[in-house]
Amino acid sequence: MANAGHELLFCSVRDQLSSAQDVVVSSLHWCLVSNDFKCIGSGERVPAHPRQSEMLPSHWNSSQDVYMLLYQHNHKTYLLKIVQMDSMLLVHLMRHEDEKVASMSIKVKDFATEDLSTFHSATKNMSKLQSRVKQELLAEFVAGNAHQRAAGSRRGQGHSRDEDDPLRIPPSHSQRSRHEWEQQNDPFAVGGADLDPFGGHPGGGGMLMDPRRGGLPGVRPDPSAGLPGRLPPGAVPPGARFDPFGPGPLGGNRAG
Numbered sequence: 001m002a003n004a005g006h007e008l009l010f011c012s013v014r015d016q017l018s019s020a021q022d023v024v025v026s027s028l029h030w031c032l033v034s035n036d037f038k039c040i041g042s043g044e045r046v047p048a049h050p051r052q053s054e055m056l057p058s059h060w061n062s063s064q065d066v067y068m069l070l071y072q073h074n075h076k077t078y079l080l081k082i083v084q085m086d087s088m089l090l091v092h093l094m095r096h097e098d099e100k101v102a103s104m105s106i107k108v109k110d111f112a113t114e115d116l117s118t119f120h121s122a123t124k125n126m127s128k129l130q131s132r133v134k135q136e137l138l139a140e141f142v143a144g145n146a147h148q149r150a151a152g153s154r155r156g157q158g159h160s161r162d163e164d165d166p167l168r169i170p171p172s173h174s175q176r177s178r179h180e181w182e183q184q185n186d187p188f189a190v191g192g193a194d195l196d197p198f199g200g201h202p203g204g205g206g207m208l209m210d211p212r213r214g215g216l217p218g219v220r221p222d223p224s225a226g227l228p229g230r231l232p233p234g235a236v237p238p239g240a241r242f243d244p245f246g247p248g249p250l251g252g253n254r255a256g
Contacts, residue, residue, distance in 0.1 A: 005054075006030045006126065010119040013056055022061050023112035023122045024089060024129075025082055029056055029069060031133040032080065035142075037071040044068055046077055046096065073141075093137045104136040 009030050010023075017023060029039065038052035042060050052072055060069060067082040077096040082089050089106045111129050115121040 005034065006123075007119040009033075009055070010122070013060075014116065016061060017116045017122070018061065019064060020112040020114050020116075020122075021064065021084055021089060021108050023116065024106060024108055025061065025067050026056060027111065027123060027126065027129055028080065028082065028091065028133065029060075031130050032071055032073075032138075034130070035073075035134070035138055037073045037078065039069060040072050040077075041070045042068060043070070044079060046070060078141075091137065093141075095141060100141070102137045102140050104132060106132075 006027070010026065013026055017026070033039070033054045038054065039057060040050035040052055041047050042057045047070075050070075050072065057069070061067065065084050067080075069080045071078045071080060079092075079094045079096065081092045081094070083092075087108055089108060090103070091106060092101055092103045094101045106129075111123065111125050113122055113124065
């Protein structure tokens, strides 16, 4: 089934075949057509109003020295130029828009015979030929098109990709919201609320109304408050933040 279309093509041009290299050229044409290339004529000049076809154009093998066929693929134009040299065919595929070229060489006897009576007697190793055409002629062009499509897709998705970027600072609706985001993601902001006694810190209130301090100068909390006995000396290092086990008397009259 893979060669069904190829065999039909061979039958359509069998009366035009005059050599084994004609068989190889027609097979190369089929390899391009099976990869979505469409033939638009022969020669080097691109027609003003090309008509795409899967068939070989008339006079495609008028010269046995040089074959030139034109194709279109993905809105690009290509020239397939095949030069006969002894028992070899030098094959070049050029894209007109940027003159990019891919080349390969073929031994005629590896893929065709002089028995032109039937498709099966005239051709051989067609799977190998198709594989080589894909790898040596088409791969660079197809890979380039795929890369461009992928790049375009990435550009089209650039906005959503930015939104998913964990390192991106979100747009701020106010200076406070931006500051909150920075504080929440700043590992050195821990304890920042203690430095803001009036509670303006976005993480919460300050320490001005700490019930252990009460705003009374000179009054220090008793770490032993709420215990039946007292903690041994040095149990609470000097300057350490320590919550007593229970309420303790602050002494004097507490305002408010």
